[in-house]
Amino acid sequence: MTDTDIALQQATTQVEAASADAAKRPTIAGFFDEATNTISYVVSDPATKEAAVIDSVLDYQAASGRTSYGSADRIIEYVEANRLTVIWHIETHAHADHISAAPYLQEKLGGKLGIGKEIIRVQDVFGKLFNAGTDFERDGSQFDHLFTDGEHFSIGELEGIVLHVPGHTPADMAFIIGDAAFVGDTLFMPDFGTARADFPGGDARQLFRSIRRLLKLPDDTRLFLCHDYKAPGRDEYAWESTVKLQRENNVHVKDGTTEDEFVAMRAARDATLDMPTLILPSVQVNIRGGRLPEPEENGVSYIKIPVNAV
Template identity: 80%
Template sequence: MANDNAVQQAAEQIARAREDKTLRPSIAGFFDEATNTVSYVVHDPKTNEAAIIDSVLDYEAASGRTSYGSADLIVEYVTSNNLKVSWLIETHAHADHISAAPYLQEKFGGKLAIGREIVRVQEVFGKLFNAGTDFERDGSQFDKLFEDGETFRLGEIEGIALHVPGHTPADMAFIIGDAAFVGDTIFMPDFGTARADFPGGDARQLFRSIRRLLSLPKETRLFLCHDYKAPGRDEYAWETTVRQQREGNVHVKDGVTEDEFVEMRTARDKTLAMPNLIMPSVQVNIRGGRLPAPEDNGVSYIKIPVNAV
């Protein structure tokens, strides 16, 4: 897997961007401490064409109320820098926050995109939430479903999508210029890797996906979707490199075998509680970040399956 054509193509793209600074994107990270999520605005400095990756809609579970404080920080940044949003990208159907992509798409336009395997996640969770026949399980809630190895552009900067399943079946990494946005596959080296015990998750697949990413050039910049401040570290961080991960990731650095990783990841996942917002988040995010259709009283409802997971 690590030597496949898509990874080779990504490596060549990264090398070109390393040689030519005009092919490197400008990147702004927006950290939402309530969900430990990092959203990104990535743009081509020459054309101001931009992508928004893994945005957050604020959600208060006790009251069921949504708000736009986190997303409006992105609105302000995009507006003040005169950016043109072409893409609203989700690395996967998040289980820990609701996407603000529809809100941002209404503001700026752009195509809402995710990996093609979202259809597998929709099928699994459509059944869990008893979504019925009105809920399409074909990815049609998104404007673009990326295939593994598919290329795209952000202005004059090249991009390529890599399928990196394991955390969920649909996880994607997006390589833009010399930067890789890797979603939930991996965390800072001192914290390790993502869990693999959600429906459709697979620790062995996750290991292979991570090694696929870590076969990219060692100078590749990796931008993470989460940080939880590992013990002994006082500040949040979300940027690292392939080299730093290969040398120091506590779960998956060079020398750790696939079987060792699977044993560790499986044991660790058994100790983890479910994310606080998994029920509302997945239920909404498989719909492209849109709430379930209002019922006859005009109110949208989030279902909580009892004793089902």
């Protein structure tokens, strides 16, 4: 049995145990940011009140370059109201559509910041694109912990396991906590489909295989998504699905879809998509663990805009 199969088998066993025992299931609160169509999560253990924050959002005005903390403060209010202790701030990948609020939340709530170890590949690619210079470390040291495929972790008494699911970016990770899977940008709601694969380091074939790996989890595994854009004909935002619903209904990758069909669809669709509005500031900051570039001699931080390079 390969290491990948072992990790998936262990994740399956964990989900099955949590499905059968409510004490092994997390309490989950989702926070939707309509400006970026992002859902952040607070995942907590009811028994110990320990918690993780997943994919937080720092408010950013592209026109003015100003940041604010309204989205993050909603998370702080929830954590404090429920007397939670945050031990993890988790990024499913280096986001290209919003800036992470993890450093701000760490300052206010404590906890360690973690991301997949392949962030070093993303740092290398985008460090060159932004000409970040030799002062920018490309070793993941901006994060407190780099997760690896199959790694186990805990939130209080809750068990967690990490699955590497590249394709959207090289560093995407899915975090299986109890019976819930936080899958980042790999999947959207079944009526909307799947993530794009045309960013630097993206690969549609890898994405297909990563998704099919996730869809081998038990049918009743709860899937929590990082984005929703309301598919045509749907009036409300939604961000929770199940493996069964995705396998039966996902418009891009349901059961019976071949890898070649998916790759052809993804290539054609991605060719029509504009770059995310905030990709240049977001990636530039998120490869630094959500920290702005170091201030220059005048005390101001600057976001670079490479011209004719993307």
